Amino acid sequence: MQRFLQAFRVGAWLGWKTESNWTNPLFYILWSLLLPMSNGLIMTMMLRVLQRTGNSSGADLLPYVFIGTVVYSIVALLLDSMAWAVLEDRERMGMLKYIAITPSSMYGYLWGRGFAKVSINFLAVPLTLTFGALVLDIPIRLSTINWPLLLVVVVLGLLIVTFAAQILAGVTLMIARHAGFVGQAVSGALYLFTGALFPITVLPNWMQVIARAVPLTYWLEGMRRALWVDAQNPVYNTGLNQLSTTNLLLILLASAVAMAVISIPLQRRAEHRAKEKGLLDMNTAY
């Protein structure tokens, strides 16, 4: 545990040092708003265009889409962060081997890197949601937010994504190639399968099966329920409105535990495999 914390501290410190290299805090705020805001705006515009061309089912999906895309932006960032740290340290910095020979925990170090990434970018989510509420008239009101639910869902969701990121990092560690695409591919695919952009009911049946097996689907649903009073209204036909919030939380909890149970031995396995193949000081001619 002490080794984990030590390494976590160093990882977080390094992440902050290298990724928040802002001379001016204003730039930082602008930067952290840019990505989720542009995502949110693009989706909003698309939705408006679609509704105008008459494809509307009557229900205004704007809050659904807006919350989904904004929350998902942090998923994408975090999911990729640890795999990226592995690649960057191994290939560009040539430092992974020097970290690997220290008596610290690589697992803890990667958690630190992931934590830095989330904490640097996290502010963007409430800021963008506020922007949505004020400018796009998204029905999120301080008085109607279910704060306790929000807190629980945020914590469980971040745990799930962090463990998932850890699994991706483990996979990257075992791949003898510049595997920068792994994280992107996964976060791209999940965008489709988590109902971030549209309710999963629009997917073909077999894809819905996949979507229902992805924990993040329930996370986004949980976030919507916490932030938006009308989230469970059957008119939106999200495919999840029958699910009680208690069961939703249980699914999230079980997922977090399951992901932890997979990720911890996987990391150990990945380190062993990397040592077997001599990949820790790999340089794949970046």
Next chain:
Amino acid sequence: MQPEYAIRTVNLQRTYKTKERVLKALDGVDLAVRPGELFGFLGPNGAGKTTTIKILTTLLLPSGGTAEVWGFDVLHEADAVRRHINMVSGGESSGYGLLTVRENLWMFTQFHGMDSKLANKRIDELLEVMGLADRAKTRVSFLSTGLRQKMNYIRGLLTDPDVLFLDEPTLGLDVEAARTLRTYTRHWLDTNPGKTVVLTTHYMQEADELCDRVAIISGGTILACDTPTSLKYSLQQDVVFRLFTTPVAPAFLQAVEQIEGVQSISQRSGDQRDELSLILRDDAILPQVLSQLATHNAGLLSLEKRQPTLEDVFVNLVGHSLSESETTA
């Protein structure tokens, strides 16, 4: 609490499997290094030096045999091994470009759980030694390759390891910096009894002057392992000549190798002339070599009888000189 051996390997094996072939990089390496030794690895490219170091630093698993560092098994007690070692490899430019020199170094002391104040004190001392003191606040991305390497060397020493692995640490350093590094490494060993250094190098002189013992490795096996003096002494019964000639053809070298009593001949081609190192069992064989020179239409420019060097030992064992292997590699 020193172990009996700083490093001990028995029948160490390592194979690399690629799509095309299976390569035996280490083929039964036995090593026994005592605490306090400065132990050198000398060998041509691809001999297995880096592979050995990677196994000993827990970066790579052996395919067979056993290896212990500071009394701990590299396979089953990797964490314990890591508490006692550090490693520096030369000829690369590693480091976090966005961090300053000091931040880079400090970061690594934290992986070892070092007290921050002590760490900074040591960083200052070592920056001073390596002549980097005025660069402490410079971003690493602004450092030249050589300066990064000095920083890397400091990183290796910073945690005060019991066994320090240096893989070609002076590769790419200028003469002055290389000398500083060698002198300091020796000084560090002399002032910290029991500390052990394993060094790989291509520079004969570095191995000769610096190392207490040298292992000559080629093709994944150790051909000889002794003090530089004893290694050279093994050639003492032989005579070593250095000849400068007009350029000679490979046929000449082959003809000389056929002569009874010629231990080895190696060639270093220069501008307009060749330098030949000749190891003979006896002075009396020299005339035969010279007559071959005439047969092959080459002229003798100068001839000198000299003491055997480590290079001669190397040539005698490996069959060619280090510089030759570098040009053909």
